[in-house]
Amino acid sequence: MPIKKPTAVPFIQSLDRGLVILQSVARSKQPISLGELADLLQIDRSSAFRLAQTLRRRGFLACPAGRKDYILGPAMWTLSHQYDWSNMLVRVAHEQLKLIANELNETAHLAVREGKNAxxxxxxxxxxxxSVAGQTGELVPLYCTAHGKALLADADEKELKSQFGIGPLTKHTPSTISTVKALTVECKEIHARGYATDEAEYNPGMRCVAAPIRLEDGSIVGSIGISAPEARFPKEHYAKYAKKISMAAREIGLQLSMAEPKE
Structure with missing residues (x-):
């Protein structure tokens, strides 16, 4: 019996092109001209103009005052603020969260950034x-928890000073990071190795490890990790646990990025 070739996923070309325009404008640090859109889509300027103007009519694109190039319009902001992104993250990540908890037999948490807290x-x-009770709804400091530091993994000293000021950070335990300079060094290390740890920095007697959840463009949208008493979580387990948690974080990021289905 001959092998059937996989059926190509059908799509609407004009809609696809419109979405490419939105993605390109969103990623650009400068307004994008009509000529750039036409080159991007490999179509003539009149076709690119009609697509852009349709998006502009619906509020998804706008033109800066006195200019003819394009930026994102107010409809994008409205949609992003109407949608419950945390709820979406929970739906996408929950199975990975359960797998981590079952495989490592420790409490697993999912977190997002909320101001100066996770x-x-x-x-x-x-x-x-x-076991460590699941504290859904709890806010914990960014600078002294594994989840918080995972969410700060890409921050530099300037960003951290803007967030926390230049004064000393509140110490919760003897091992709490207390300066922005020390936190900057920690963030660089987290960025390099891909996960954060918490050596009883917020809760005495507890160890935690968490990894940032990144979208396809590298942006951090959340963190996943586990917590356990020191007696049950020796330091030598960090690497093993971090590997599994980082794999879970990558899988969640891929699902959130909604990669194009393969034909």
């Missing part, structure tokens, strides 16, 4: 009699 938006509990 907000736990979902959790999966371990089977231990003594």
């Amino acid at each position: 907000l736990f938006i979902d959790s999966a509990n371990a089977n231990h009699v003594i």
Whole structure:
């Protein structure tokens, strides 16, 4: 029996081109001209103009005052603020969260950035009699928790000073990072290795490890990790646990990025 070739996924070309325009304008640091859009789509200027003007009519594109090139319009802002992104992240990540909790038999958490804090938006509990309770809805400081530091992984000293000021950071335990300079060094290390740790920096007697969840463009949208008492989480387990958590974070990021289906 001959092997059937996979059926190509059908799509609407004009809609696809419109979405390419939106992605390109969103990623550009400068307004994009009509000529650049035409070159990008490999179509004539009149066709590019009709597509751009349709998006502009619906508020997805706009032209800066006195100019004819394009930036994102107010409809994009409105949609992004109407949609509950945290809820979407929970739906996409929950299965990975349960897998981590079951495989490592420790409480796993999912977090997003909320001002100067990390907000736990979902959790999966371990089977231990003594386990770390899932604190969904709890806010914890960014600078002294594994989840918080994972969310700060790309921040430089300038960004951190803007966020926390130049004064000392509040110490919660003897091991809490207390200066922006030390936090800057920590963030560089987290960025390089791909995960953050918490050596009883916020809660005495607890160890945590978390990895940033990144979209296809590298931006961080959340963090996933586990917490456990020091007695059950020796330092030598960091590398093993971090590997599994980082793999889960990458899988969530891929799902969130909605990669184009293969034919």
